[in-house]
Amino acid sequence: MDWVRGEKLGNGSFGTVNLARPRSRSSQIPPLMAVKSCGMSLSDSLMNEKLILDELKDCPEIIRCFGENFTDENGVKLYNVLLEYASGGALADKVKNSCDNRLPESEVRRYTKALLKGLNYIHMYGYVHCDIKLQNILLDPNGGVKIADFGLAKRVERKKEGNFGYELRGTPLYMSPEMATRNEQGPPADIWALGCVVAEMVGGASLWRSSGLAELLMRIGVRGEFPEVPGNLSSEGKDFLEKCFVNDPSKRWTADMLLNHPFVDDQDLVDTVTLKERCDEDNASTSPRCPFDFPDWTITSLPSPEYSPESGSWFHEEVNSTSGSMSILAAERLQGLVSDHRPHWSGSDDWLTVR
Structure with a gap:
């Protein structure tokens, strides 16, 4: 073309x-x-x-x-x-430009249902997005949701026994407990991140205030803390978030289960056909604007911690072991993810501005 x-x-x-x-x-x-x-x-x-x-x-x-x-x-x-091209921009911008930096719950319910449909499809095909956040959710001119930025997405794979490599994907503010402590990133991790997105849309503020990277990972992975649930959220909304913020990923609700939750199930939204019927249609929708505006730290790779300014990424060497690795305390594992050296996100010699 x-x-x-x-x-x-x-x-x-x-x-x-x-x-x-x-x-x-x-x-x-x-x-x-x-x-x-x-x-x-x-x-x-x-x-x-x-x-x-x-x-x-x-x-x-x-x-x-x-x-x-x-x-x-x-x-x-x-x-x-x-x-x-999603001319409606990022959902993060819509929240930022809304009154009190928060959206009406009726809008939140509508966006949440659309996101669940997209996540259900992604998970049905055996993928994990790995970086669900407001910046990666785009809107078409009619306000329809478009999940974007699959740069960190991967297929769901069963971890091989004895292979405990650390590859931390995604944005720490949206990270699930199992990812922070055990390097598990499956569909339940996307659901935890979805809960963070919903809480941000309603609450209008960052979920983990005054937390550096080390403290944040300790709070999520070791202390078992949950993002704050906005007080102005309805009882249905609070129950929805409780289903997203379950420490045990095997007990966390799936996207398919959440689509039947009262928080979104009673929404009079576009289609009532099944997932398969929807995806067999020819949809000429609009597109991603993808404004890559990261207000928080986005880690693309973190398996030893060492930052490479040439590639703009964090690298960790994979660890192979047949004994003892999984018994390391979660706190000790998390300490290996922290570095005093912060990357310069605003510039890179590898980027090119085209006029």
Whole structure:
């Protein structure tokens, strides 16, 4: 596909996002898209994201992908993924610009139900998003939800016995207890993060105030603390969050179960057809704006802690063991994730601004 790069929308640890227009009209391609680009040396994550989006293409609550290509710009070879453009922006911006930085509960219920439909589809296909947060939830012009940024997403895999490598994915503010202590990141971790999103939409404030990274991981993983449930939330909403904030992931409600919860089940929302029926339809929805605006720390890789300014990531070596590793105290494991060196998120030599 031949296209023209337009205005820059944002950037992040995996690349930049610009508007894009196709050079020729087509019934299959919208007149305005978003293009996510990165240098070839950092393209693995973006290529993985493209493959996942191709597999999840039929779900209306997930952004669509229109293809990929390579370009040479200003002497740099870039890998590009063309996506839907969600002109409604990020849900984080909508919350920030709302009265008292919080949304009416009727809106929260509607967004929550749409998110559950998207997560149910993702989990049904054997994937975990790994970074559900307000910044990665986009809105189309009609207010429809689009789950975006699958750069950290992965297939659900059963952990091999004796392999206790640490690969911390996602944003600590939304991290589940099992991820913080045992490196378990399956569908229940996405549900915990969803609960955080709901609490933020209602409460209008950060869930873990005045907590550095070390203290935050200790509070979540060792002390078993829960994000604060907003006092202005209805009894149905509070019960919904109780089902999301269960320390034991095996007892945490699934997306499919939560779709039948009174908090969202009585919402008069768009469709009443089943998940399979919805995803068999031809949905020409809108797209991701993906403004990569990270107000909090996003960790892309944390298995020894050592920060690499060349790639903008944290790296930890995988640990293989046949005895004793799982008996390490959770507090000791968490100490290995902390470093006094903080990354400079605002700049990287690997990023390229295209005008």
